[in-house]
Amino acid sequence: MGQVSVREARNNLSQLLRDVQDGEEVVIASHGRPVARLVPIRGTTGHDLLAALDAAPRRGRRRSAAQIDVAIQEQRDSWE
Template sequence: MKVNVLEAKNNLSQLIRSAQAGEEVVIANRGQPVARLVAIDPAEGARTWTGPDFVAWLRDNPLPPHLQRSAEEIDAGIQAERESWD
């Protein structure tokens, strides 16, 4: 099934049920496919993560370069957010 972003936004619960039933849902922006909604393996969803497992997963599934930030950038962002509270 292919739906546009607005339709996906308005019918998310129904689309999730479709994915749970095994149907693949493709979300398109202006007719171009941009995302796929599929059900996950129930065992994967119930997985209990340990620290080393999570670190290994992060290493195998890195963020795209445009989303990666250094620890210093993250700390600066947190500090700026805290300062904006005053």
């Protein structure tokens, strides 16, 4: 696809991502000046990326109700 404007990128992000998955590089320009480049990630699969994201500590990570209950109980136990 080459170069696209920010507006085109916003309106066609899904298609741009498919193009990148197919090996294409896409440059995003703001007012005609290149500001970003979308490139395929080489040597990894979607499963590898998801596993890496799951393993990485994140702020505000969502926990199940059971996990929250355990954390609350552990905190209460530490008070005694």
